Amino acid sequence: MRQETTSQNSPTYSTKTIRQAGLSADTTYSLAEGKFKDGRLGDALNLYNETLRLQREQFGRNDPQVARTLNDIAVTLSNMGEAYEVSALQTFREALLIQRRILPIGDKDTAVTAKNMSILIDELNKKKGKRPQLHPASYDIS
Secondary structure (H helix, E strand, C coil), X not given: CCCEECCCCCEECCHHHHHHHCCCHHHHHHHXXXXXXXXXXXXXXXXHHHXXXXXXXXXXXXXXXXXXXXXXXXXXXXXXCHHHHHHHHHHHHHHHHHHXXXXXXCCHHHHHXXXXXXXXXXXXXXXXXXXXXXXXXXXXXX
């Protein structure tokens, strides 16, 4: 895999580079997790998006792994700053739509995504100077 280096001597992965390498969804997911933990959010986002593309090709759009990756993309976006918060909220919603459609009631992954979405909504409401009012359950996602 061709890698570009940053001043920190840490590899940067472009979407083109990732696709040329022919990595599996599991590999790109593991790389994304590492980049996220290192605070390399842009690289993590590229890797998570490639993971999502590969998972959708392999499993279809309504799969628990796809929903998990969408949750991770949303978490990454919500950590990238205000400019990405609306996209994060939309991505959490997409993950919840899938999870509520295919997973049993009370599933742990659904609870994690709902909690993450609720945290972001609370942060958005606080920025507006309001008490938290919106909750994931208030979204019509049926």
